[in-house]
Amino acid sequence: MKVVVCVKQVPDTKGGVKFNPDGTLDRAAMLTIMNPDDKAGLEAALRLKDKYGAEVTVVTMGLPKAEEVLREALAMGADKGILVTDRVLGGADTWATSQTLAGAIRNLDYDIIITGRQAIDGDTAQVGPQISEHLGIPVISYAQKIEIEGDSVIVERQYDDRYHVLKAKMPCLITALAELNEPRYMTPGGIFDAYNAEITTWGRADLKDVDDSNLGLKGSPTQIARASDKVRKGQGEKVNLDPSESVSYIMGKLKEKHVI
Amino acid sequence: MNLEEYKGVFVFAQQVDNKVSGIALELIGEGKRLAEKLSTEVTAILVGSDIKGLADELAAYGADKVIVVDDPELKEYRTEPYAHALASVIEKYKPEILLVGATAIGRDLGPRVSARIHTGLTADCTSLEIGDFPINPVPGKEQKHNQLLMTRPAFGGNTIATIACPDFRPQMATVRPGVMQKLPKKEGVKAVVEEFNPGFTPDNKYVEIVKVVKNLTDTVDIMDAKILVSGGRGVGSPENFKLLDDLAAAIGGTVSCSRAVVDAGWKSKDLQVGQTGKTVRPNVYFAIGISGAIQHLAGMEESDIIIAINKDETAPIFDVADYGIVGDLNKIVPMLTEQIKAEMAAKN
Numbered sequence: 001m002k003v004v005v006c007v008k009q010v011p012d013t014k015g016g017v018k019f020n021p022d023g024t025l026d027r028a029a030m031l032t033i034m035n036p037d038d039k040a041g042l043e044a045a046l047r048l049k050d051k052y053g054a055e056v057t058v059v060t061m062g063l064p065k066a067e068e069v070l071r072e073a074l075a076m077g078a079d080k081g082i083l084v085t086d087r088v089l090g091g092a093d094t095w096a097t098s099q100t101l102a103g104a105i106r107n108l109d110y111d112i113i114i115t116g117r118q119a120i121d122g123d124t125a126q127v128g129p130q131i132s133e134h135l136g137i138p139v140i141s142y143a144q145k146i147e148i149e150g151d152s153v154i155v156e157r158q159y160d161d162r163y164h165v166l167k168a169k170m171p172c173l174i175t176a177l178a179e180l181n182e183p184r185y186m187t188p189g190g191i192f193d194a195y196n197a198e199i200t201t202w203g204r205a206d207l208k209d210v211d212d213s214n215l216g217l218k219g220s221p222t223q224i225a226r227a228s229d230k231v232r233k234g235q236g237e238k239v240n241l242d243p244s245e246s247v248s249y250i251m252g253k254l255k256e257k258h259v260i
Numbered sequence: 261m262n263l264e265e266y267k268g269v270f271v272f273a274q275q276v277d278n279k280v281s282g283i284a285l286e287l288i289g290e291g292k293r294l295a296e297k298l299s300t301e302v303t304a305i306l307v308g309s310d311i312k313g314l315a316d317e318l319a320a321y322g323a324d325k326v327i328v329v330d331d332p333e334l335k336e337y338r339t340e341p342y343a344h345a346l347a348s349v350i351e352k353y354k355p356e357i358l359l360v361g362a363t364a365i366g367r368d369l370g371p372r373v374s375a376r377i378h379t380g381l382t383a384d385c386t387s388l389e390i391g392d393f394p395i396n397p398v399p400g401k402e403q404k405h406n407q408l409l410m411t412r413p414a415f416g417g418n419t420i421a422t423i424a425c426p427d428f429r430p431q432m433a434t435v436r437p438g439v440m441q442k443l444p445k446k447e448g449v450k451a452v453v454e455e456f457n458p459g460f461t462p463d464n465k466y467v468e469i470v471k472v473v474k475n476l477t478d479t480v481d482i483m484d485a486k487i488l489v490s491g492g493r494g495v496g497s498p499e500n501f502k503l504l505d506d507l508a509a510a511i512g513g514t515v516s517c518s519r520a521v522v523d524a525g526w527k528s529k530d531l532q533v534g535q536t537g538k539t540v541r542p543n544v545y546f547a548i549g550i551s552g553a554i555q556h557l558a559g560m561e562e563s564d565i566i567i568a569i570n571k572d573e574t575a576p577i578f579d580v581a582d583y584g585i586v587g588d589l590n591k592i593v594p595m596l597t598e599q600i601k602a603e604m605a606a607k608n
Contacts, residue, residue: 124383126371133375138465139339141368159364161530165471179523221380225395226422236582243591251599253583259544260603
């Protein structure tokens, strides 16, 4: 069995978001991490490796620096890392990104493709389903449990008020929720090996069956009209009182605002 | 692509178990507003099995026309037959705008459809306008009029971007539930219905539904609640949520929670507030033991009054709280509940 996992390197919003003096995001000052939903997807793939001996190939698209997440994936136990990087691929929206990744994956053998549901920087949840459409395979989004049965996958798919147990013939694409599992840590030996491992780097010329008109900024149907920082509601009052005074404080506010 | 051929505002009218979802009515309301600016109509696309009876409800909330795609293959939501239905409607009727709810269904269906018909899709929009693109004239670049300008939070709600799709049609957006306004219901309106069936032939992309498991919660939808008593990891345990249940019962509110609580398995997903949960804007939002990750703030910061109780005085929740109380929820919440009960009893 061959599993391809798509991962993205994203700024870590958990450690606090940093801004430049002009109010734009200071990406350079923020740490980068493997996107959490993607990491859960990788863990799901590694469990298929543990159980069925699956071969796990990890693909990322990004700047050369994105090689870091591939090394992390290798240190966790992935077999192969592929970095797709090229200036002409920059500025891509989800259409152009999914075209790029589909073009890379067409070079690979796969039974299952796993992506994270969404990245914490864009939050679109679009690239996974769009890759599956370009490749003409079924998609199961929001997976909370994955099992294999013969030539099919059985997946629990989460909805707002229910879940469906779905069965799809491989090859298929699955998008993973961070809730799917607790990703394993890198092993010391894994880190050592990953540091020396060879990362495959592909550029535009290596993408299969993709037209230039579908790549990068020029191939992106959506365009940014305006971007700005969100104006947050200002901080209100903050009190640090003993419990009974705290309660009196809240009661006073609830009455003042006619809540009670 | 001849952009001039594309006319009208279409909305995907999501139904589940043959009940119209709230988001469908919100999209019709918003679609109507946009359609008026473009001097055109709003059309609802109703997809399912045995669902014709729902068309009048969509008309009562403002749909000028309802396209019904009714087929047994569409009984439960599955990506492929629904994507085929929606893509076929687009190919036949050529709308200039297509709105889909940013629900667990819409966020799966939208990208599949946009990839099939080759157009742009903007995710999780919180505001839509008709305007020029570029917004300000740029020398050497044509400024297009009557474009859909789609505004969405990104970066967990830290930035706001406005997106356009000037060269492809339809202009597609998924819209976050709870943000747009539905129109007042007009009783007795009969829908103008057009039935359309593109034919459904199962292939490798059709998945099989082995089982449907519904969460048996009979709670109020947290998006409709006027008062939310929301708990985070700081509540400590599922049992300790009883403190919040009691407070909610005393003040006439509903209990909701943060993602950490859902991840820990303490509460079900339908009670989750935040970027990957629901967007709420109640009159009063109690944030109890919630630190306030930006993904959580994105889902509740529009609440009228935010009251936060947290023992960590540096918790980010205090940045958005109107009234922040640094203290131990285990001591404060039970006392607050008792005093509210006494106050309510004195009033009656």
